Amino acid sequence: MQIPSDALGRRGQLRQAPEDFLSGELVAAISEHGVDSERRGLLRSAFVGALAVAGAGAAAAPEGDPDILDIPPWSLSLGKPVVANPYGRPSVFEANIVRRQSPGLTQTDQASVAFTPLQNLFGSITPSGLHFERHHQGWVDIDPRRHRLMINGLVREPLVFTMEDLMRMPSVSRMHFLECGANTAQEWGNAAVPTVQYSHGMLSGSEWTGVPLSLLLERAGYDRNAGYLLAEGADGSGMTRTINMENALDDAIVAYGQNGEMLRPEQGYPLRLVVPGVQGVSWVKWLRRLEVGDQPYATKDEASHYVDLMPDGRMRQYTAIQEAKSVITSPSGGQRLLKKGYYCITGLAWSGRGEVRKVEVSVDGGRNWRPARIEGSPQSKMLTRFNFDWTWQGETALLQSRVHDATGYIQPTRSQLVAARGTRSIYHNNAIQTWRVKDSGEVDNVQVG
Numbered sequence: 001m002q003i004p005s006d007a008l009g010r011r012g013q014l015r016q017a018p019e020d021f022l023s024g025e026l027v028a029a030i031s032e033h034g035v036d037s038e039r040r041g042l043l044r045s046a047f048v049g050a051l052a053v054a055g056a057g058a059a060a061a062p063e064g065d066p067d068i069l070d071i072p073p074w075s076l077s078l079g080k081p082v083v084a085n086p087y088g089r090p091s092v093f094e095a096n097i098v099r100r101q102s103p104g105l106t107q108t109d110q111a112s113v114a115f116t117p118l119q120n121l122f123g124s125i126t127p128s129g130l131h132f133e134r135h136h137q138g139w140v141d142i143d144p145r146r147h148r149l150m151i152n153g154l155v156r157e158p159l160v161f162t163m164e165d166l167m168r169m170p171s172v173s174r175m176h177f178l179e180c181g182a183n184t185a186q187e188w189g190n191a192a193v194p195t196v197q198y199s200h201g202m203l204s205g206s207e208w209t210g211v212p213l214s215l216l217l218e219r220a221g222y223d224r225n226a227g228y229l230l231a232e233g234a235d236g237s238g239m240t241r242t243i244n245m246e247n248a249l250d251d252a253i254v255a256y257g258q259n260g261e262m263l264r265p266e267q268g269y270p271l272r273l274v275v276p277g278v279q280g281v282s283w284v285k286w287l288r289r290l291e292v293g294d295q296p297y298a299t300k301d302e303a304s305h306y307v308d309l310m311p312d313g314r315m316r317q318y319t320a321i322q323e324a325k326s327v328i329t330s331p332s333g334g335q336r337l338l339k340k341g342y343y344c345i346t347g348l349a350w351s352g353r354g355e356v357r358k359v360e361v362s363v364d365g366g367r368n369w370r371p372a373r374i375e376g377s378p379q380s381k382m383l384t385r386f387n388f389d390w391t392w393q394g395e396t397a398l399l400q401s402r403v404h405d406a407t408g409y410i411q412p413t414r415s416q417l418v419a420a421r422g423t424r425s426i427y428h429n430n431a432i433q434t435w436r437v438k439d440s441g442e443v444d445n446v447q448v449g
């Protein structure tokens with residue numbers, strides 16, 4: 001597959017080992033194709049500058065480097081006024097960090113996917129502008145004054161809410177990952193895509209704000225014997241999904257907020273369903289109706305789509321939960337290690353059943369495992385960032401990560417997953433991912449274990 005060179009991450013280029021800081025030796029850790037050497041030089045010298053200013057010791061300015069010897073123009077001129085960007089944007093130097101379509105994956109740009117650039121991101125929150133997009137019939141930007149949410153079916157009193165009604169109700173804000181059930185779908189048979197953006201980028205993490213679904217169901221007086229809900233979107237795709245009453249009453253949110261502001265139109269503005277731990281398709285966007293029922297609805301998006309073809313030829317329906325999964329986001333496919341020495345292996349781990357308990361990393365294809373550092377305290381059904389110190393001596397290495405979740409479940413190897421599921425599935429591939437570091441420093445996608 002041909003991919004644009006700027007789709008490859010350049011995360012880690014500024015990476016620097018603590019010992020390198022002390023020795024003053026500068027290491028530009030990871031490169032990528034597509035960042036020109038002039039820019040690399042610029043980024044590198046910024047680091048030397050920082051070291052010199054911090055008085056970190058032996059960080060002598062390289063002889064003749066104008067970026068440390070000369071005063072740059074931006075230090076000698078008036079900056080831009082405050083109103084230049086009423087709504088802030090990333091630096092122009094970050095213009096290649098964008099969502100991308102996988103070339104040739106879909107026939108139209110409406111029924112399609114744009115993947116999150118996981119290789120470029122830090123921490124566990126996905127910036128809203130980089131949240132992955134999955135639409136079945138394009139996205140819409142709905143006037144919130146004309147949007148309504150209806151609750152009907154097995155209820156004492158059918159209700160219709162305006163956005164104003166909903167936003168006046170008690171709200172909650174919670175961090176949750178959203179993963180499409182088809183994330184990593186191309187990898188069932190062989191290592192098919194070159195970068196983590198395409199292999200795992202139907203994954204994002206946000207803080208969602210809205211009204212607990214249980215509260216709305218209480219208001220409507222839902223039938224206590226009803227086991228199901230039908231959620232319907234207002235876009236042209238006719239998206240309808242059956243939601244278990246268990247999930248609905250547990251932690252589902254009728255959300256209007258994402259990372260502190262209103263939802264982005266691509267994420268379902270002005271209203272979407274958040275069903276923590278459950279596959280993305282159930283997070284119905286542009287949510288306009290919830291019907292309470294006593295049996296699953298067997299809609300088009302759950303009867304024949306979003307089913308798992310098992311090795312015995314039967315279809316498994318209504319698999320909702322995204323099982324525990326993890327992936328190293330850097331170093332990852334398409335990146336290149338510039339020189340030997342220290343690297344911080346970093347990645348994400350998550351589980352649809354609760355918190356991440358432990359993440360382990362292997363640099364030898366799963367023969368030996370050592371615990372990774374978990375950043376912060378893992379939140380239930382949210383992305384967890386992990387880091388792992390590694391010194392590369394120039395050998396071929398097979399990088400893997402493996403997560404354990406709060407239920408004791410351990411992420412399966414590829415052969416364990418294939419033994420249970422075969423290779424003809426699309427959805428719910430949570431196998432351990434392998435990135436191969438070649439002795440040239442180039443990193444590619446391989447399947448091991």
Ligand SMILES: Nc1nc2c(c(=O)[nH]1)N[C@H]1C(S)=C(S)[C@@H](COP(=O)(O)O)O[C@H]1N2
Nearest residue numbers: 132133134135136180233239267280281285
């Ligand atoms: N109304 C509606 N809801 C929808 C979809 C859609 O096409 N229409 N796509 C679903 C799928 S398959 C996924 S994976 C998630 C993607 O959410 P995102 O675009 O915010 O990442 O939304 C789900 N909700």
Ligand SMILES: [Mo]
Nearest residue numbers: 180181280281
């Ligand atoms: Mo999806």
